[in-house]
Amino acid sequence: MQVAILLWCILALLATAVLAVLLSRRSGATATVYAACAIVSAIACATAFTGIGAVHSDTVHLPLGLPWMGANFRADALSSLFLLIVNLGAAGASLYAIGYGRHESAPQRVLPFFPAFLAGMNLVVLADDAFSFLLAWEFMSLTSWALVMTHHRAADNARAGYVYILMASFGTFALLLAFGLLAGPDGHYGFEAIRAHHPSALYAALVLLLVLVGAGSKAGLVPLHVWLPLAHPAAPSHVSALMSGVMTKVAIYAFIRIVFDLLGPPVWWWGIVVLALGGATALMGVLYALFQNDLKRVLAYSTIENIGFIFVGLGLALAFGADHFQTAAVLALTAALFHAFNHSIFKNLLFFGSGAVLTATGERDMEKLGGLIHRMPVTAFAVLIGCAAISALPPLNGFASEWLTFQAILLSPELPQWGLKLIVPAVGALLALSVALAAACFVRIFGIAFLGRPRSTAAEEAQETDRFSLGVMLALAAVCLLAGILPGFFIDAIAPVVQHLLGGHMPRQSSIAWLSMVPITKDRSSYNGLLVFLFIVASASLAALAIHLLASKAVRRAPAWDCGYPNASPLTQYTAGSFAQPIRRVFGTLLFRARLNIEIPPPGDVRPAKFSVHLEDIVWNVLYVPLEGAVGFVAGRLDVLQFLTIRRYLSLVFVTLVVLLLVIAIWR
């Protein structure tokens, strides 16, 4: 029943896409299409929510696709959780877009693809055989690519789209090979059949690496992240939010589905690979984010950081699972899934905020913003909550999932393998470092864009955004607070998923006294977000009351003091670049070969002195530039094949055929 409803929802989304093509140039099309998307997503979201706790998974077989297999769809606890994340994000984005979409200069380029993109993401999560999965995956990639290319004439967007489509096809190719290995020589492409027989150790390892490439490139694992900070900001803001907050989660889903569900029992060194990649991704992502000036690009890089965080949780779960530490594996997986949910909420909120800023000022460059808290107070408030949540500050939700991950790390000395014993504390240090740097990064964006004095006339004349956008942002901020102060309910909701994957779940949280969060036992560790929140509220009110009763209430407005050197020009404020300068000096010289070029003209010359910062993208230079060169070289060499006679072409085909037959003959 559940799958049927979801498939009808997907059909409705596809119908909306067709409707959007017909309507796109009419006035009112934007509101109609997005309202339809919002309603359908809300229905799908409710259906998914009921499905998480369901005991029996529900399947539907449709006579589409490959004739001997058809298309299979299934919703179990894992897919229901991710369907919930997808559709919650989709409903938020659609509602937001009812207001935001009005400012779109080319609605006919967004409206048809948006519902199709939503349908694609839903289909990936529902698919129950390799063929439908890959088809849906590619559909999701292509529709999101079309959305990235909405403003294809804007500088850099065409390049972003090109890099994205290259990386996306490469990722799908890796997944295709992974499923090929999983299906085995007999071609069992249904997930049920794959689950039934486990590949050999070598094949399993190959599948893991291929999935890390395929799903990891979509999620943004370093070093496959290069497309993400280009493509995510290029799309309209509500699509950026979906790509960053939700589509990366679909990639996480693909990883979990294949590695935890289809691949069979894990081997301990898988954990090392995933942990190392996750830790490196978290630190690199946040450092990149700190040195960007484009608001949306900072958010995209911060997504990479959070993906790293989630992968560390998954890596821990793999390592613990391989060594049969049930409690610890369950804790780590719960932390990863909870963080995936949390990230989808606050990343959507932040992208919506940046979209509101973009509509109000037309600027994404932080160096031209400032003082928006006066002009857009509600947006500023919601974004502040989002920034605090993503910086993992208690009592908000980012902290709850971060705390769970740290608790899982603290269980790892039990692990028997030396490799894991050494890498886990190192990854813990990387995570602690990236969490602290993330707080710095979000102080920086909020402080530069929303506080201070306006740095341009556009920022000075900004207007508060529309009511739909504000409503969605405030609702998401409320979810951030709610998931932070009552994490127990969310953990309990995730429990069936973890039970399904690892055969056990965390102790039931919502029945613990005072609604505390107790992952193992109470004398080991506990955290109570609700009480922390109440204490902070109570002590702040107490302080305010005491001040109100006892202290002077006089307030006088005066020019800023600034140590007696007030300067009227807003240009004397700290900029985004100067704010990051100390951190750039500490971390940038090593990781980004940051160089400061200062040109001071000789005495007597009246030209102004100039300085510029040069950052090198090491990953791009070390990995992608040589790769590009190699591809170019090989293409140049193979160019001769274009100008052969028909006779030679035929012999080439013949030789290939013989070689392939030989391969099969030897293999068998």
Added chain:
Amino acid sequence: MALIHDFAVQGAQMILVVLLAPLVTGLVRKMKARLLRRKGPPVLQPYRDLVRLARKEVVLADNASWLFRASPYLIFAATWVAAALVPTFATGLLFSWTADLIAIVALLGSARFFLALAGMDVGTSFGGIGSSREVMIASLAEPAMIMIVFSLALLAGSTQLSAISQYMVSPNVGLRVTLGLALISLVMVGIAENARIPVDNPATHLELTMVHEAMVLEYSGRHLALIELAASLKLLLYLSLIGCIFLPWGMAPMRAGWSAYAIGGAAYVPKLALGCFALAMFETAIAKMRVFRVPTFLGAALMLGLLGALLLFVSRGL
């Protein structure tokens, strides 16, 4: 009845920390002055400063926003809650399980987040320089602190401060390399977090090297009083933290009765005084370092913490 008793003890601790905090600041100042053979201000001077600040009107910069006015309350509240959760004279308080050591570190992080934002709110260059350096220092001090938490938690098998401090009085602690490393690292982090010499100078103004004072430059009146009180609370918190982990003797266990609390209190005051004296000695003996030496200093703290944790991952005996 037991619940009321527990509430009373927890409430006493909350009031105690907020009452003692300015005294600690005053004591450090007095000791420093005496070590320099100055007479120094009276020990109770910080209380008078707070009262005087509270009575004065607030001079608010023209473009200060609501965040600027709300921040002092949030900073004070977060620091106060954190300080009230660190055991001072007794362990196992009613709400000690509300937040473990990781959460206490994060609560201080919340306070710093809002302080750094408040520094940037008015849009002056001094505020920006302060915030920017504060987050740089925090980005190294916080992970170092988390590494210390890891070391302690792995030893005690718990991240709860009460459990850690009970473990530290138990006979199976012994002399461990990890504990030494954690102590050194914790002291270094504490110095950086509290903006003390050599990382920052609490007595300076009008100097490009200042960090904390630059952020709060635009504050005045009651807002400044709250921020000063929060800073004192933070110093008290770190002294209590070092005390309850590394000098855990004399602390009253859970529901111990009034005499045990009295002993706990009597043991707490000398611990604080010792901490103040050590801080004053250290501050007079050392010169302030350049801002860009601070990362090396804190990097060392981070590495010591990581080393301590790694040793425990390798062998439980170290």
